[in-house]
Amino acid sequence: xxxxxxxxxxxxxxxxxxxxxxxxxxxxxxxxxxxxxxxxxxxxxxxxxxxxxxxxxxxxxxxxxxxxxxxxxxxxxxxxxxxxxx
Numbered sequence: 001x002x003x004x005x006x007x008x009x010x011x012x013x014x015x016x017x018x019x020x021x022x023x024x025x026x027x028x029x030x031x032x033x034x035x036x037x038x039x040x041x042x043x044x045x046x047x048x049x050x051x052x053x054x055x056x057x058x059x060x061x062x063x064x065x066x067x068x069x070x071x072x073x074x075x076x077x078x079x080x081x082x083x084x085x086x
Contacts, residue, residue, distance in 0.1 A: 004029035007050035021057055028053050028067030035072060044075055 004025045008017065017025070032049050052071035061067055 004050045004053060007047060008054055016058065021062055024062045024064045024067060025053050025057050027064035028071065031064065032068045032071055035068070048075060 005022055008022070008025075029046075029050055032053070033046055036044050036049070049071055052074045053067050056067055056070050056074075061070070
Protein backbone atom coordinates (compact mmCIF):
# COMPACT_ATOMS: atom_id res chain seq x y z
CA UNK A 1 0.00 0.00 0.00
CA UNK A 2 1.17 3.50 -0.78
CA UNK A 3 2.26 5.59 2.16
CA UNK A 4 0.17 8.63 3.05
CA UNK A 5 3.41 10.51 3.70
CA UNK A 6 3.98 11.04 0.00
CA UNK A 7 0.81 13.15 -0.11
CA UNK A 8 1.92 15.46 2.71
CA UNK A 9 3.56 18.67 1.62
CA UNK A 10 7.23 18.69 2.55
CA UNK A 11 6.76 21.88 4.58
CA UNK A 12 4.15 20.16 6.77
CA UNK A 13 6.15 17.07 7.66
CA UNK A 14 8.29 18.48 10.43
CA UNK A 15 6.15 21.37 11.58
CA UNK A 16 2.51 20.28 11.36
CA UNK A 17 2.84 16.52 11.78
CA UNK A 18 5.10 14.75 14.25
CA UNK A 19 6.01 11.04 14.14
CA UNK A 20 2.89 10.03 16.07
CA UNK A 21 0.65 11.94 13.65
CA UNK A 22 2.26 10.48 10.52
CA UNK A 23 2.03 6.98 12.01
CA UNK A 24 -1.67 7.46 12.79
CA UNK A 25 -2.32 8.85 9.31
CA UNK A 26 -0.48 5.93 7.73
CA UNK A 27 -2.51 3.40 9.68
CA UNK A 28 -5.73 5.20 8.81
CA UNK A 29 -4.80 5.39 5.12
CA UNK A 30 -3.96 1.69 4.88
CA UNK A 31 -7.17 0.75 6.71
CA UNK A 32 -9.33 3.05 4.56
CA UNK A 33 -7.86 1.68 1.35
CA UNK A 34 -8.46 -1.86 2.58
CA UNK A 35 -12.11 -1.06 3.35
CA UNK A 36 -12.57 0.48 -0.09
CA UNK A 37 -10.96 -2.53 -1.79
CA UNK A 38 -13.04 -5.03 0.23
CA UNK A 39 -16.30 -3.23 -0.52
CA UNK A 40 -15.65 -2.97 -4.24
CA UNK A 41 -15.01 0.76 -4.14
CA UNK A 42 -11.37 0.64 -5.13
CA UNK A 43 -12.13 3.06 -7.95
CA UNK A 44 -11.94 5.84 -5.38
CA UNK A 45 -8.70 7.68 -5.90
CA UNK A 46 -6.27 6.89 -3.09
CA UNK A 47 -4.97 10.43 -3.31
CA UNK A 48 -8.45 11.66 -2.35
CA UNK A 49 -8.40 9.32 0.66
CA UNK A 50 -4.99 10.62 1.72
CA UNK A 51 -6.01 14.26 1.32
CA UNK A 52 -9.11 13.71 3.48
CA UNK A 53 -7.06 12.05 6.20
CA UNK A 54 -4.45 14.81 6.11
CA UNK A 55 -7.08 17.54 6.38
CA UNK A 56 -8.74 15.81 9.33
CA UNK A 57 -5.37 15.32 11.02
CA UNK A 58 -4.64 19.04 10.64
CA UNK A 59 -7.53 19.66 13.03
CA UNK A 60 -5.72 17.63 15.68
CA UNK A 61 -7.28 14.19 15.30
CA UNK A 62 -4.72 11.43 15.95
CA UNK A 63 -6.86 8.32 16.40
CA UNK A 64 -6.33 6.14 13.29
CA UNK A 65 -9.86 4.72 13.53
CA UNK A 66 -11.40 8.18 13.67
CA UNK A 67 -9.21 9.38 10.81
CA UNK A 68 -10.26 6.40 8.69
CA UNK A 69 -13.95 6.60 9.54
CA UNK A 70 -14.22 10.34 9.03
CA UNK A 71 -12.32 10.22 5.73
CA UNK A 72 -14.51 7.40 4.42
CA UNK A 73 -17.65 9.25 5.51
CA UNK A 74 -16.45 12.38 3.73
CA UNK A 75 -15.69 10.49 0.53
CA UNK A 76 -18.99 8.62 0.59
CA UNK A 77 -20.91 11.88 0.97
CA UNK A 78 -19.33 13.34 -2.18
CA UNK A 79 -20.61 12.70 -5.69
CA UNK A 80 -18.54 9.98 -7.42
CA UNK A 81 -16.87 12.37 -9.87
CA UNK A 82 -15.81 14.71 -7.05
CA UNK A 83 -14.35 11.97 -4.82
CA UNK A 84 -12.03 10.73 -7.52
CA UNK A 85 -10.74 14.15 -8.52
CA UNK A 86 -10.51 15.87 -5.14
